[in-house]
Amino acid sequence: MHDIPVPLPPPAPAPRRPLDLLVVGDANPDLILHGGDVEPAFGQHERIVEHGTLVLGGSGAITAVGAARLGLRTAMAGAVGDDLLGRFVLGELADAGVETAPVRVLGDVPTGISVALARPDDRAILTARGALAAFDPADVPDDLLRRTRHVHIASPFLQPRLRAGLTDLIARVHAAGATVSLDTGWDPEQRWSTVATAVPMVDVLLPNRQEAARLATALPAVNPRPGTPVPDAPPADDQLAAALLIAGHGPLVVVKSGAEGAAAVHGGTVVQGAARRVDAVDATGAGDSFDAGFLAGWLDGADLSAAVALGCACGALSTRYAGGTGGQPNRTEAEAFLAVGA
Ligand SMILES: Nc1ncnc2c1ncn2[C@@H]1O[C@H](COP(=O)(O)OP(=O)(O)OP(=O)(O)O)[C@@H](O)[C@H]1O
Numbered sequence: 287m288h289d290i291p292v293p294l295p296p297p298a299p300a301p302r303r304p305l306d307l308l309v310v311g312d313a314n315p316d317l318i319l320h321g322g323d324v325e326p327a328f329g330q331h332e333r334i335v336e337h338g339t340l341v342l343g344g345s346g347a348i349t350a351v352g353a354a355r356l357g358l359r360t361a362m363a364g365a366v367g368d369d370l371l372g373r374f375v376l377g378e379l380a381d382a383g384v385e386t387a388p389v390r391v392l393g394d395v396p397t398g399i400s401v402a403l404a405r406p407d408d409r410a411i412l413t414a415r416g417a418l419a420a421f422d423p424a425d426v427p428d429d430l431l432r433r434t435r436h437v438h439i440a441s442p443f444l445q446p447r448l449r450a451g452l453t454d455l456i457a458r459v460h461a462a463g464a465t466v467s468l469d470t471g472w473d474p475e476q477r478w479s480t481v482a483t484a485v486p487m488v489d490v491l492l493p494n495r496q497e498a499a500r501l502a503t504a505l506p507a508v509n510p511r512p513g514t515p516v517p518d519a520p521p522a523d524d525q526l527a528a529a530l531l532i533a534g535h536g537p538l539v540v541v542k543s544g545a546e547g548a549a550a551v552h553g554g555t556v557v558q559g560a561a562r563r564v565d566a567v568d569a570t571g572a573g574d575s576f577d578a579g580f581l582a583g584w585l586d587g588a589d590l591s592a593a594v595a596l597g598c599a600c601g602a603l604s605t606r607y608a609g610g611t612g613g614q615p616n617r618t619e620a621e622a623f624l625a626v627g628a
């Protein structure tokens with residue numbers, strides 16, 4: 287980690303805006319099965335696992351709840367169905383203090399749902415997208431974008447209309463005077479270039495290391511800078527090379543690496559954030575909780591090292607419980623956790 291605080295590109299200075307953060311993205315329940323052997327066996331086998339928990343999931347929703355818990359004035363825009371699971375999602379968001387009025391309740395599709403088979407260090411997820419596939423970012427009004435300092439966009443690969451409308455949405459956010467971050471999540475279809483065109487437009491990109499490598503490979507093909515040589519794509523395991531390459535296209539890049547922590551690159555400046563030891567139960571949502579911590583630090587005007595450290599604390603603490611939001615800290619808990627390691 288750098289000893290000297292590194293100045294960050296500033297978030298939108300809009301003190302009179304009523305919201306700090308609008309999250310645009312996925313909100314759905316996660317059914318998490320964990321403890322014991324969670325490997326399914328086809329051929330009509332029934333296997334006993336130790337725990338099954340229905341929790342709020344969706345990368346966007348987990349980030350929104352994490353941010354609200356850290357004290358940010360937060361709203362969520364997305365789509366759920368008019369059903370039991372949709373009401374569960376809205377209730378969990380509202381209980382956490384997230385404004386849910388911009389979440390659309392659609393009458394003709396069910397709420398999306400994920401089933402996660404979770405081990406302490408890995409997981410397999412099955413997702414039925416339902417309303418996630420119907421969410422249209424054109425339904426997010428300009429008025430709402432003008433109410434917030436910052437917009438965080440989550441999971442465009444799971445929401446095809448969000449993916450198709452991504453560059454338009456980012457342009458509208460900037461026109462409304464707010465800044466933008468993007469956590470693409472994994473692309474189940476492996477067509478990274480469909481989102482890579484938007485990457486140079488965002489202020490902050492928050493991939494994990496596998497996603498960073500894929501995006502770095504997709505980037506030069508869709509966004510060659512006239513007059514500059516296109517760098518070779520980095521090897522898939524070189525997260526720093528991937529981050530540097532992406533950062534060369536403009537955004538502040540923060541790459542998350544699970545139990546190995548995180549690295550942030552802004553221009554040529556590199557800041558490493560160490561992961562802290564925790565007794566991890568389930569890493570679902572660690573990256574989304576990291577996003578909440580990093581953005582809370584960034585929007586507060588913290589230096590890059592401090593923002594990365596707050597992200598790492600929030601990511602680590604979130605792994606202590608099954609699901610994305612159960613272990614998310616408030617500001618006092620996150621700072622106490624950081625102070626112990628200082
Ligand atoms: N086992 C762990 N121990 C300590 N810190 C962890 C652990 N797992 C994750 N973290 C912290 O959380 C951050 C984000 O985790 P990770 O790299 O798994 O993100 P991700 O792959 O985007 O996760 P997801 O998409 O499920 O939210 C890491 O950078 C690290 O700081």
Ligand SMILES: [Mg+2]
Nearest residue numbers: 471494573574
């Ligand atoms: Mg992630």
